[in-house]
Amino acid sequence: EVQLVESGGGLVQPGGSLRLSCAASGFTFSGYWMSWVRQAPGKGLEWVANIMQDGGGKFYVDSVKGRFTISRDNAKKSLYLQMNSLRAEDTAVYYCARLVNVPTATEYFQHWGQGTLVTVSS
């Protein structure tokens, strides 16, 4: 059974940093693209970032470029999101997701974790 368990969320001041982690199990982690998707309180889903199987390719939504960094450790079967220069509008539940990527055709999120809440407030 595919399991994705996020951790690392919490309360942080504007301008601060936070590192999210996602522990994967139940599948060959190194064989899949992985993603972070977020959801602000009472709002819809927003894609944040993707990372290729070997970590060589990384893609971000414009609003987090230069502030967030997605990474992975295939030996530890873990996905990370380093978030710097946090803003109030980054407040959201952050979901780790396993991505299906069909090059130049489509992408979709096959499995999701339960999410971790990040609150940016003074």
Place this chain on the structure above:
Amino acid sequence: SYVLTQPPSVSVAPGQTARITCGGNNIGSKSVHWYQQKPGQAPVLVVYDDSDRPSGIPERFSGSNSGNTATLTISWVEAGDEADYYCQVWDSSSDVVFGGGTKLTVL
């Protein structure tokens, strides 16, 4: 950037058919995916590539896509289908795009 438009809400009586639309410019040329999200839970993929269902998703859930509109159809609606539903596509210029979501209410 590519935009997906969903109605904010859809209401249906138990046993009836619910249709949730997702509008986008020439969306019929893209693969559309649908997610169900119940309150306090993570999203779940219910339809991918316009009309395919992941294992474990009931046949009551089906999808179609043509022209400027994709549709998620839920037949024989049950109380347990009450949730938010999101459509999603991949666009070469926008990457991953979600619709704004539709709240399905079972009357």
